[in-house]
Amino acid sequence: MLDLGYIAAGGALGSILRFELNRWLTAMLGSALPWGTILINIGGSFAIGLSAALFAGRAGAAIPLEARQFVLVGLCGGFTTFSSFSLQTLSLIQAGEPGRALLNVGLSVVLCLAGVCLGYALPGTLAALSPHAGA
Numbered sequence: 001m002l003d004l005g006y007i008a009a010g011g012a013l014g015s016i017l018r019f020e021l022n023r024w025l026t027a028m029l030g031s032a033l034p035w036g037t038i039l040i041n042i043g044g045s046f047a048i049g050l051s052a053a054l055f056a057g058r059a060g061a062a063i064p065l066e067a068r069q070f071v072l073v074g075l076c077g078g079f080t081t082f083s084s085f086s087l088q089t090l091s092l093i094q095a096g097e098p099g100r101a102l103l104n105v106g107l108s109v110v111l112c113l114a115g116v117c118l119g120y121a122l123p124g125t126l127a128a129l130s131p132h133a134g135a
Contacts, residue, residue, distance in 0.1 A: 002066070003065075003066060003069055006066045006067075006069050006070040006074060007069050007070065007073045007074040007077075008074065009070065009074060010069070010070040010071060010073065010074020010075035010076075010077070010078060011073075011074040011075070011077055011078035012074075012078065013074070013075055013078065014074060014075040014076060014077060014078025014079035014080075015078040015079070017078075017079055018040055018044075018078065018079045018080075018081055021036065021040055022036035022037065022040060022081075023036070024036075025039055025040070032100075033100060033103065033104055033107075034084075034085070034088040034104060037081050037084050037085050037088055037108075038085075038104065038107055038108055038111070040079065040080065040081055041080055041081055041082065041085060041108055041111075041112045041115075042108075042111045042112055042114075042115040043079075043115065044076055044079045044080035044081075044112075044115075045080065045111075045112040045113070045114075045115035045116040045119065046115035046116065046118055046119035047075075047076055047079070047119060048072060048076040048080070048116060048119065049115065049116035049117065049118065049119025049120035049121075050119035050120065050122055050123065051068075051071050051072055051076065051119075052072065052119075052120060053119065053120040053121070053122070053123045053124070054123055055068050055071075055072070057123060085104070085108055088104065089101050089104050089105055092104060
């Protein structure tokens with residue numbers, strides 16, 4: 001039951017971060033496309049990939065399960081916005097903007113997959129570049 005508390009706390013924090021960042025990004029970039037959601041999903045995909053890679057490494061074994069659940073399930077789960085993405089895509093279709101809807105889907109899928117791949121690869125790349133890598 002304690003696990004749920006960590007997940008809920010991470011989810012609450014992630015949701016608040018998503019809400020505020022989306023509001024700021026929409027004000028900065030406009031609303032022709034749901035840029036806030038697209039960029040949040042890319043960033044969230046990167047963050048969950050990076051976190052998963054860090055938790056999978058030797059150092060990750062020392063990180064308590066509750067901390068991993070807080071970050072991966074709670075924080076990243078609350079921060080990313082796939083349900084918002086889906087609703088916004090439907091809204092674009094209903095508004096007679098199928099091209100923008102398709103662009104939203106394409107950008108989101110390709111760039112979020114790239115984000116998770118880059119996030120997952122980053123720790124290994126940084127470790128290889130470290131002057132202590134061979135030591």
